[in-house]
Amino acid sequence: EAEVAQSPRYKITEKSQAVAFWCDPISGHATLYWYRQILGQGPELLVQFQDESVVDDSQLPKDRFSAERLKGVDSTLKIQPAELGDSAMYLCASSPGGDGWSSPLHFGNGTRLTVT
Amino acid sequence: GESVGLHLPTLSVQEGDNSIINCAYSNSASDYFIWYKQESGKGPQFIIDIRSNMDKRQGQRVTVLLNKTVKHLSLQIAATQPGDSAVYFCAEKSGANNLFFGTGTRLTVIP
Numbered sequence: 366e367a368e369v370a371q372s373p374r375y376k377i378t379e380k381s382q383a384v385a386f387w388c389d390p391i392s393g394h395a396t397l398y399w400y401r402q403i404l405g406q407g408p409e410l411l412v413q414f415q416d417e418s419v420v421d422d423s424q425l426p427k428d429r430f431s432a433e434r435l436k437g438v439d440s441t442l443k444i445q446p447a448e449l450g451d452s453a454m455y456l457c458a459s460s461p462g463g464d465g466w467s468s469p470l471h472f473g474n475g476t477r478l479t480v481t
Numbered sequence: 482g483e484s485v486g487l488h489l490p491t492l493s494v495q496e497g498d499n500s501i502i503n504c505a506y507s508n509s510a511s512d513y514f515i516w517y518k519q520e521s522g523k524g525p526q527f528i529i530d531i532r533s534n535m536d537k538r539q540g541q542r543v544t545v546l547l548n549k550t551v552k553h554l555s556l557q558i559a560a561t562q563p564g565d566s567a568v569y570f571c572a573e574k575s576g577a578n579n580l581f582f583g584t585g586t587r588l589t590v591i592p
Binding site: 371405408413474 | 515522530572580582583
């Protein structure tokens with residue numbers, strides 16, 4: 366079964382440093398999402414792409430977070446500078462998109478970020 | 482704003498018994514609901530979904546019930562197994578809007 370690939374699995378960084386996470390969605394999935402999940406809570410959307418375009422980044426802290434999906438396939442999420450409160454699991458998900466608003470999101474196994 | 486909440490944060494069941502995980506939602510416009518299972522260190526895994534034009538849907542050992550009148554969703558797991566131990570999230574969506582997740586319920590299966 367096709368999977369959403371994410372790397373790295375774990376990342377430890379010092380505050381004020383820059384970090385980047387990578388995601389490769391399921392082949393053919395037009396819609397890609399980045400979620401942040403704080404321990405003990407449900408995932409919260411950071412940004413949504415439809416192909417290479419951002420369709421929702423209203424919850425993305427744009428002063429320090431950026432995301433891109435230049436060719437409409439894989440995506441990178443960056444944090445610069447990292448803060449202690451950014452420690453969380455960063456999840457990528459994809460879905461067929463288009464008219465498939467009622468299709469489930471498929472998640473990767475995430476990147477666990479620890480900021481020290 | 483929208484909120485999706487769960488009645489119980491933890492649930493313990495005996496192996497072989499049936500499990501019922503409940504979820505309340507507040508947005509009456511929500512028309513699509515999904516249950517996810519999340520094991521430690523992994524991403525959420527799709528279990529089953531249901532659209533608002535249905536009130537029941539069955540999968541393999543799982544059943545989702547939707548009561549739109551009281552805005553309540555439940556996940557029933559038959560013959561619960563140790564491998565079912567995980568955190569279960571309900572999530573809801575309204576049209577093309579984003580998927581909102583609840584806090585989750587931790588299911589522990591006692592052998």
